[in-house]
Amino acid sequence: MTSDGTAERAVLVGAPSIDTPQEAVDEHLEELTRLAGTAGADVRSVVIQRLGRPNASTYIGKGKVEQLARALRDHDATLAIFDDELTPAQGANLESALGVRALDRTELILDIFALRARTAEAKLQVELAQLQYLRTRLKRMWTHLSREGGGIGARGPGEQQIETDRRLIDRRLARLRRKLDHIATARVTQRRARREQFTVALVGYTNAGKSSILRGLSGAEVFVEDRLFATVDSATRICDLEGPGPILLTDTVGFIRKLPHHLIASFRATMEEISEAGLLLHVIDASAPAWEAQRDAVEAVLEEVGVTDRPVLQVFNKIDRLTHEEERALRERTAAGMRSHVLTSVVEERGLDPLREALKAAMRARLETVRVSLPAGDGARLAEAYREGEVLERAYEAGHVVILARVPAGVAGRWRESGLVVEQADAA
Structure with missing residues (x-):
């Protein structure tokens, strides 16, 4: 936005390598267009040059700089946005030659995050x-x-x-x-205080639907918008799965192709939430033509920040946008793979049920199943069993309440130390 509140007029510049498929070039420029729109720019034109290697002085060639300058004049544009990161020298040379500001992808993303x-x-x-x-x-x-x-x-x-x-x-x-x-x-x-709780982190490409899933599972008000980087703030909500106790679900910042390294380093606290989660839900926009490339970009960032040892459940979201043939092909393809996955939709009735069941199963797998005998007046521990886990059986015997329950290891350990555990049971 300019100082008077009007949208800046921009010309986008793509400089893919000569061996980049045209489909990928189109997808990258479409993404850059959406990024520019999120930042408040009005995209007027696009200039493309395939490169064997970037020009050291201006990134694109001299002739293409002249073409870009003409496009800027023809469209009365005030901004040139490049899909790659420019060196300080390249940026200075381009601004001198073009007479307008030259932004690279990193600056654009940083501006969106600031906004x-x-x-x-x-x-x-x-x-x-x-x-x-x-x-x-x-x-x-x-x-x-x-x-x-x-x-x-x-x-x-x-x-x-x-x-x-x-x-x-x-x-x-x-x-x-x-x-x-x-x-x-x-x-x-905070993490120490909730150590016994099952923590789950949502990760994924920007606009894959993480915030919508958080809202759908928790019922809490969460800002949702069909826009790249609609929110860059992490949010944690309690989700009652109506089964083996509640989970803590954290929505993290969305990833993107060529995510700036400075930004990854700055969001280290959010990355720590990911690294210590009991389960990662990798949300994938199943309706995106380039969902495989987006999935790979997210996995590359997770590897860069050292999060490679967490269990991952792939969540193929937005299946409501697929045709029947596309959904069938996706189900066949994912079924043939080895990774854990579910298919979801936040707009279809019961569209999140497969994810809820998968989360219940993941939580049950980390719980201990024990039979305990509680004094009839020990309402606190009985309430803890219902709050922190899942009560499977309940009976009354000689002034005691005997329950079979799935509970976190910490809870089971405290009960065991107090002599309340009657037997260690197999998971039901």
Whole structure:
């Protein structure tokens, strides 16, 4: 958006390698168009050049730069958006040649995150990523970021303004990291407090439907919009599966192809939620033509952040958008694979039932089945059995309540230490 609230007019630039299939080129530019729209830009045209390797000075060739300049003039555009990351030198050279701002994919995604962040933590994380990106590009993006520490008499002899700005950025980065460290410490405390609870994390490509699934399972109000990066804030809700106790379900930030490394590093607290979850639900938009590439992009990010040892359930979402033939082909294909999966829809009646049943099974697998004898007046432990697990049988014997229950290992351990466990039973 411009300062007067009108949408910026943009020309998109794709520079795929010469061996990239045309279908992939079209998909990538469609995604870039949606990203630009999310950021508030009005896309007027697209310029494409296939490259053997990027031009060191301007990323695209000299002739293509001239074509891009004409397209910008013809469409009265104020912005050129590249689908790849530009070096500081390439960005500066392009802006000089084009006479308008040249944004790369990383800057565009960072701008969207800044626009969409709502919680204090997300805002800190986005600012950290933006400053890390900006620090190496001060020569192109020079501006006074703050008056703090600047002004007459505040700079050393011969010190350039760019050095002052870099030092200001370093100070701000240090403060942001300290604040995020405090948040990370608080998260550790929170995770310890809920150690006995079954925690599940939703991961997936942006706009795959994670927030819709969270809302559908929990019944809680969660912001949902059919837009890339509709929300960048993590959210945790309690979900009652009407079976073996509640689960804690966390919606995490959506991933995307070429997700900026600075952003991944900044969202480390969210990534820790993923790394310590008992189960990952990898939500895949089954209606997306490129769902396999999107799945691979998510798995690449998980591998990059070191989350490779968590059990994963693949959730093929939005099957309501498939034709009968497409759904049948998907079911046959997934059935032939080795990975655990379910097919879901948040708009069809009972469309989330397969996921609910899969979550119940996953939770039951981590519970211990024990028979305990509780004094008839011990309502607290009886309530704990119903709250934390699943009571399978209940009988009264000589002033005691004898129950067969599936409960978390921690609960079973406490009961065992108190001498309440009558027998360790096989899972029913």
